Every structure is written in structure tokens, then in C-alpha cells.
Amino acid sequence: MDIHSLLKTYFGYDEFKTGQEKLIRGTIEGRDVLGIMPTGGGKSLCYQLPAILLEGLTIVISPLISLMKDQVDSLNEIGIGGTYINSTLDQSELIERLQEIREGKYKIIYVAPERLNTGFFINLVEDIKVSMVAIDEAHCISQWGHDFRPSYLEIPKFINSLRVRPVVAAYTATATKEIVEEIKELIGLKNPLESIIGFDRPNLFYQVVKVSNKFSYLIDYLKNNFQKESGIIYCATRKTVESLVEKLNEGGFSAVEYHGGMDGNLRQKNQDDFIFNRRRIIVATNAFGMGIDKPDVRFVIHYNMPKNMEAYYQEAGRAGRDGEPSDCILLYSPSDIVKQKLIIQNNNLPPNRETMLYKNLQYLVDYCHTNDCLRNNILAYFGEIIENQSCNNCGNCLDKSEMVDITIETQKILSCIYRTEERFGVNMIIDVLRGSKNKKVLGLGLDKVSTYGIMKEYTEIALREIIMTLVSKGYIYMTADKFPLLKLTSDSLQVLRGKIKVYHKKHLVERKASITGKEL
Ligand code: ADP
Numbered sequence: 001m002d003i004h005s006l007l008k009t010y011f012g013y014d015e016f017k018t019g020q021e022k023l024i025r026g027t028i029e030g031r032d033v034l035g036i037m038p039t040g041g042g043k044s045l046c047y048q049l050p051a052i053l054l055e056g057l058t059i060v061i062s063p064l065i066s067l068m069k070d071q072v073d074s075l076n077e078i079g080i081g082g083t084y085i086n087s088t089l090d091q092s093e094l095i096e097r098l099q100e101i102r103e104g105k106y107k108i109i110y111v112a113p114e115r116l117n118t119g120f121f122i123n124l125v126e127d128i129k130v131s132m133v134a135i136d137e138a139h140c141i142s143q144w145g146h147d148f149r150p151s152y153l154e155i156p157k158f159i160n161s162l163r164v165r166p167v168v169a170a171y172t173a174t175a176t177k178e179i180v181e182e183i184k185e186l187i188g189l190k191n192p193l194e195s196i197i198g199f200d201r202p203n204l205f206y207q208v209v210k211v212s213n214k215f216s217y218l219i220d221y222l223k224n225n226f227q228k229e230s231g232i233i234y235c236a237t238r239k240t241v242e243s244l245v246e247k248l249n250e251g252g253f254s255a256v257e258y259h260g261g262m263d264g265n266l267r268q269k270n271q272d273d274f275i276f277n278r279r280r281i282i283v284a285t286n287a288f289g290m291g292i293d294k295p296d297v298r299f300v301i302h303y304n305m306p307k308n309m310e311a312y313y314q315e316a317g318r319a320g321r322d323g324e325p326s327d328c329i330l331l332y333s334p335s336d337i338v339k340q341k342l343i344i345q346n347n348n349l350p351p352n353r354e355t356m357l358y359k360n361l362q363y364l365v366d367y368c369h370t371n372d373c374l375r376n377n378i379l380a381y382f383g384e385i386i387e388n389q390s391c392n393n394c395g396n397c398l399d400k401s402e403m404v405d406i407t408i409e410t411q412k413i414l415s416c417i418y419r420t421e422e423r424f425g426v427n428m429i430i431d432v433l434r435g436s437k438n439k440k441v442l443g444l445g446l447d448k449v450s451t452y453g454i455m456k457e458y459t460e461i462a463l464r465e466i467i468m469t470l471v472s473k474g475y476i477y478m479t480a481d482k483f484p485l486l487k488l489t490s491d492s493l494q495v496l497r498g499k500i501k502v503y504h505k506k507h508l509v510e511r512k513a514s515i516t517g518k519e520l
Contacts, residue, residue, distance in 0.1 A: 206330075206375055207328070473491075
């Protein structure tokens with residue numbers, strides 16, 4: 001049977017989704033493949049379909065133990081023999097399955113990475129022909145990625161231990177260059193056929209919201225949008241998850257919590273309550289979500305900023321997998337940046353690694369401050385070429401806020417950075433501009449510089465907003481350090497000379513700015 005007939009007969013689909021056919025053909029021809037597709041892009045089919053055609057067994061390595069059963073059940077339903085091996089099996093079940101695998105009852109087996117190099121598994125694969133090893137969530141091999149699993153590093157050893165090298169197919173939804181390179185190198189893909197599928201999710205409406213009271217914004221949002229439908233609210237800490245769930249339930253919303261510190265059974269129950277629509281809202285840390293296939297999530301709200309664009313895209317991308325319009329809203333507050341920086345600092349990482357994390361974080365901070373199309377900003381991060389200037393389906397493209405000329409404000413800020421010799425970070429520059437009398441400012445004699453107190457009338461928060469916006473536009477460069485310094489760029493000079501005009505949303509830069517950074 002050709003692959004189109006197989007697609008129809010087994011999976012019931014008439015057409016391949018973008019990228020699937022190329023990857024499937026590559027696999028059948030015996031080439032290693034690397035498929036980079038956004039969540040919901042249809043990665044599973046790319047290894048399930050060739051598995052039917054290939055002669056021996058396909059081993060799927062997946063970190064998502066909780067999903068293996070579902071995947072295998074669906075395969076069996078459509079007539080493809082599949083099973084799984086993970087820590088949920090007891091000894092007798094395990095022995096039975098191994099026997100069945102030996103007897104050739106299955107075409108596909110799902111295996112947790114920890115099992116691969118165990119004695120019984122090695123024994124098993126010595127006796128049978130393994131045609132393909134498919135690695136799901138392949139980015140878990142990257143120590144620099146957000147889902148690192150040490151057991152993934154064992155995969156190459158396992159592949160090398162096989163008598164005949166199988167086709168190796170790696171799949172991920174993570175597309176940053178560094179991680180893609182690492183996947184290829186660490187797994188040892190041989191001249192792989194690569195396919196990167198578009199990261200645009202046209203049905204997702206992206207928005208960044210800057211409000212003084214996130215909770216009241218949230219309540220209004222929940223009352224006014226998607227009343228009876230499902231959504232995820234992501235928070236940075238377990239504590240915030242717990243307090244938010246409590247407040248939402250007190251307010252009459254049906255919410256459950258999910259975080260890594262909870263009892264496993266309760267966590268599973270909450271997840272199921274959400275997936276099966278018994279509860280409408282799940283409030284979670286980033287522990288929730290990988291592999292969750294709930295198609296009708298109508299909104300993903302980030303109550304706190306995640307650690308980088310990669311994580312944001314993944315988490316926000318859990319909205320609207322059914323293609324229906326859905327919202328991805330990030331509630332911004334400057335204190336979230338501080339929290340994320342603390343997390344980086346507390347990890348005692350090598351300096352180059354730390355710099356990379358600061359840079360990654362900064363990209364997301366820039367996203368929160370750009371006035372340009374948010375969708376394009378995300379796609380640019382993933383290296384996609386952008387044809388349209390605006391998508392007309394994001395908070396910025398639809399924003400009708402009045403814009404004001406902030407060229408003079410910008411020039412004052414840039415002068416201050418220049419006068420203080422590019423030696424300070426945001427806080428100090430704000431203090432100098434506002435004429436603070438704090439000890440550090442006075443001690444360093446910064447009250448003597450000509451820009452001291454020239455923006456007295458601005459709130460700290462309005463100044464911070466302007467500075468961060470200038471960073472996002474490239475008019476100021478912020479070093480990627482523990483204590484980042486503000487520096488001038490070649491564009492700063494153009495602004496100082498009046499060759500470039502700068503605009504920003506009026507309500508964000510008004511002297512009595514509405515943002516206070518206060519939370520809950
Ligand atoms: P991913 O692992 O990339 O997040 P999945 O493999 O779970 O995505 O697929 C997402 C959804 O798309 C599933 O519901 C799957 O059945 C569906 N799907 C996969 N391939 C096709 C296709 N060719 N046509 C229509 N739907 C498809």
C-alpha cells in the first residue's frame with residue numbers, strides 16, 4: 001500500500017499535514033530525519049505511519065509516561081499493534097509484554113528513556129530487528145533547553161548497541177538554532193533530512209497586557225470572554241498558583257491547581273478534571289502541559305512572565321489546537337523579570353551559560369515592550385521570514401492607543417547614560433533622572449551630572465517602561481549580566497541627533513503612569 005492509502009485506511013485522513021509526507025518518505029527510504037513542528041503539527045503520524053511499512057519494530061522514546069497508554073490505545077484502535085514499557089508496569093506485566101514483543105505481536109513500542117539501557121531491554125533488542133528509533137520531544141536531550149532529561153543522553157549509547165543501526169527519527173517543537181544543533185550532535189543523527197514547519201498559529205491572538213492589578217484584570221477577562229470554556233493560567237511559582245486558585249474559587253470560578261509540589265494522584269486528578277471539562281480553568285506552573293493534547297483550550301494567560309520566548313511559545317501554544325480562535329495573553333509586570341533573573345542567578349551556572357539565559361529572557365522582555373506586531377516578533381525569534389508587516393490579529397496590531405512622541409524623553413535618557421559613562425543599570429539611571437537623594441547616587445557624586453533630576457516629574461514605573469521599550473527597539477543596549485548595564489548603540493546617536501523620532505503609547509508613558517507593578 002502506498003503512503004496515501006495508508007493515511008486514509010489507518011488514520012482516516014485525506015491529506016498530509018505540511019511536512020509530514022517529506023519526513024515519512026525520508027524515513028521509509030532509510031534516512032535519519034529531524035522534524036521540527038509546532039505543537040499540534042502532527043508529529044506522531046510521521047513515525048507511526050512508516051512503522052507500519054518498515055519490516056521490524058519501531059521503538060518510540062518518549063518522556064511522557066502519562067500519555068503512552070493513550071497513544072497505544074489509539075494505535076490499537078486503528079489496527080496497529082502497539083504497546084509500552086515504563087515504570088507503571090509491574091513485574092509480571094513487564095515479562096508478559098517482553099514476551100509478546102519477542103513474538104512479533106507489535107509494530108510500535110513506546111519506551112521511557114530510563115528503560116533503554118537496562119539489562120532486560122538490551123536482551124530484548126538483541127533478539128529482534130529494530131527498524132526505527134523515533135525520539136519524541138527530542139529537545140529533552142539539550143541541557144540548555146527547558147525540558148532537559150538526563151536519561152535522554154543515554155539514547156545514543158542505546159542506538160549504538162543495536163546490531164544493525166536503525167533509522168533514527170527525532171521530533172521536537174523546539175526550533176532555536178542552538179538546540180537543533182545539539183539534538184543533531186548529541187543523538188548522532190547521520191546526515192538527517194530536516195523539515196521545519198511553520199511556527200505561525202494564525203488562530204492565536206497574542207497580547208501583552210500591562211495593568212496595575214492583574215487579578216482584577218483576570219476576573220474581568222474571565223467574566224467577559226469564553227465564559228463556559230477552558231483555559232490555562234500559568235504562574236511562576238507554586239505559591240502564586242495556590243493563592244490564585246483559592247481566590248478564583250472564592251470568586252465563583254471553577255479552577256484547579258497543578259504544580260510539581262503536589263501529590264501525584266491529586267495532580268493527575270486535577271489534570272483529568274481539566275481535560276474532561278469537569279473544571280474549566282487550570283492554574284499551573286510550567287510543570288503542566290508537555291504533551292497535553294486538549295484541543296479546545298480557548299485561552300492561555302500568563303499571570304507571570306515565563307523564562308524565555310521558547311517557553312512562552314510552547315505554553316501559549318497549548319491554546320487553540322483545534323484551530324479555533326483563542327487568546328494568548330501575557331500579563332506583564334517588571335517584578336517578574338526580577339524573579340526570572342533571580343532564578344538564573346541561583347543556579348550557579350557557568351558564565352557563558354548564564355549570559356545565554358539572560359539573553360533569552362531579554363528577548364521575551366523585548367516582546368513585552370515592542371509596539372510592533374507580536375506575531376511577527378515571535379516568528380522572527382524562530383527565524384521565520386515575515387511577509388506582512390502586521391497580522392491584524394494581535395494586541396499590538398489591533399491597538400488603537402494614542403501614540404505620543406517621546407523623542408525628547410529618549411534623548412534625556414540617552415544623555416544620562418552617556419553622562420554617567422555607561423557604567424550603570426536601569427535602576428541607577430532612573431534614580432539619576434528622577435533626582436533621587438539615595439545614598440548610592442549621592443555617594444557616587446551622580447547628583448553633580450548635568451542630567452540629574454531632569455525627569456523628576458516621571459514615575460519610576462513610567463521611566464522603566466520607556467527605557468525597556470528603548471532596549472526593545474535597539475536604541476539602548478542592555479548587557480546580558482547579573483547586573484546589566486545600559487549602553488548606547490549606533491542608533492542611539494541617530495536619536496540624539498534628532499534623526500530618528502521615537503513614539504510610544506501615551507497611557508504607558510504618562511507622568512502618572514498607570515502601572516505600579518503591584519500584584520495580587
Ligand atoms: P504533535 O505531536 O505534533 O503535537 P499530534 O501528533 O498529537 O501533534 O497531532 C495533532 C493532531 O493532528 C492529532 O489530533 C492528529 O490526529 C491530527 N493529525 C495528524 N496528522 C493529520 C493529518 N494528516 N490530517 C489531519 N489531522 C492530522
